[in-house]
Amino acid sequence: MQQHDKHSPRVEDAIQDPRTSAPAGYRDDARPHDDEENVFERAGVRPDVPAAPGTPDPADVAARGELARFLSPRALPGTRGQLLASAEDNDAPEWVREELAQLPDDQLFESVSALWAAMRRPAQP
Numbered sequence: 001m002q003q004h005d006k007h008s009p010r011v012e013d014a015i016q017d018p019r020t021s022a023p024a025g026y027r028d029d030a031r032p033h034d035d036e037e038n039v040f041e042r043a044g045v046r047p048d049v050p051a052a053p054g055t056p057d058p059a060d061v062a063a064r065g066e067l068a069r070f071l072s073p074r075a076l077p078g079t080r081g082q083l084l085a086s087a088e089d090n091d092a093p094e095w096v097r098e099e100l101a102q103l104p105d106d107q108l109f110e111s112v113s114a115l116w117a118a119m120r121r122p123a124q125p
Contacts, residue, residue: 064116067096067099070090070092071086071087071092076115077111079108080104080107081105083100083103084100100119102119
């Protein structure tokens, strides 16, 4: 490596290190873009390890966290329309917008828990 007269060897090494090329706190790749990554696959589910009784499904926990991430705190309490607008403002992935669009229009959702309960309605046979 060629050393310049301006910097000490330690600073020169830091300049050449590719890990320091992005500014501190830069998180462009930290969040999956739209539907690039399936949240249910990231849940860390291990089929070889049985879940403890009363433990929530890790996939549900991960999906609920993703849902909350794309809703502004001021969106709750809110109606379906308000929640959809908040999700779109926060660039929510398609699955979040589709789930919100299926909610009843005349109901006011007080919290993410109430919203999640409404979204987890029983499957149609």
